[in-house]
Amino acid sequence: MASFLKRYRQRLENRHGWDVPLVCTQCGHDGLPRSEGWTPSASVRFGDRPTIFNDVFCENCGKPLKEEAGTALAAMFSSQPVDTRNRRLLWDMIGLLLVVPAVFLGLIWFGVWHGFWGAWAFSLFGLLGFVFAPVSMWLNYRIHAVRHECPCGQPAYLFMGLLGRASCYRCSSCGRLLKLRD
Numbered sequence: 001m002a003s004f005l006k007r008y009r010q011r012l013e014n015r016h017g018w019d020v021p022l023v024c025t026q027c028g029h030d031g032l033p034r035s036e037g038w039t040p041s042a043s044v045r046f047g048d049r050p051t052i053f054n055d056v057f058c059e060n061c062g063k064p065l066k067e068e069a070g071t072a073l074a075a076m077f078s079s080q081p082v083d084t085r086n087r088r089l090l091w092d093m094i095g096l097l098l099v100v101p102a103v104f105l106g107l108i109w110f111g112v113w114h115g116f117w118g119a120w121a122f123s124l125f126g127l128l129g130f131v132f133a134p135v136s137m138w139l140n141y142r143i144h145a146v147r148h149e150c151p152c153g154q155p156a157y158l159f160m161g162l163l164g165r166a167s168c169y170r171c172s173s174c175g176r177l178l179k180l181r182d
């Protein structure tokens, strides 16, 4: 179990980074920005607006380029659809969230109606919470497995930021873009 949790965390861990050129709005320098790690951001923007965690600066004049990175991220990822396998997994999850409780509730209700068990059985419905925690963990694991493989054979997905609530990744081996929702 411990090793599973470790693997789980590693799967979900993002490699932050920025490796596409940006044009500095202060000095006009066009090139790869200097990267100085990243800062967690509590103010995740909603809608379709970008959130950049990477601390990027102009190589020439040192201007912070977060705004520019946000614009670049939106331009790169706005028309990028969420990964197909990711979407399918989310639909599976929604299906599961609708069907499993409905079937379970149906069974309880059936039993109560026919007098197999008393109305207390409805409290069993609360047990579903215990089922869904591991299910959603498993789902996240599956979703993030997607960015540990790439058609180029050398997956190296950098986490570039969020667009709305979708995570935007770019494979630094081949430049493939990947948009994930979890």
Ligand SMILES: [Zn+2]
Pocket: 024, 025, 026, 027, 028, 029, 058, 059, 060, 061, 062, 063
């Ligand atoms: Zn500059």
Ligand SMILES: [Zn+2]
Pocket: 150, 151, 152, 153, 154, 155, 156, 171, 172, 173, 174, 175, 176
């Ligand atoms: Zn690749």
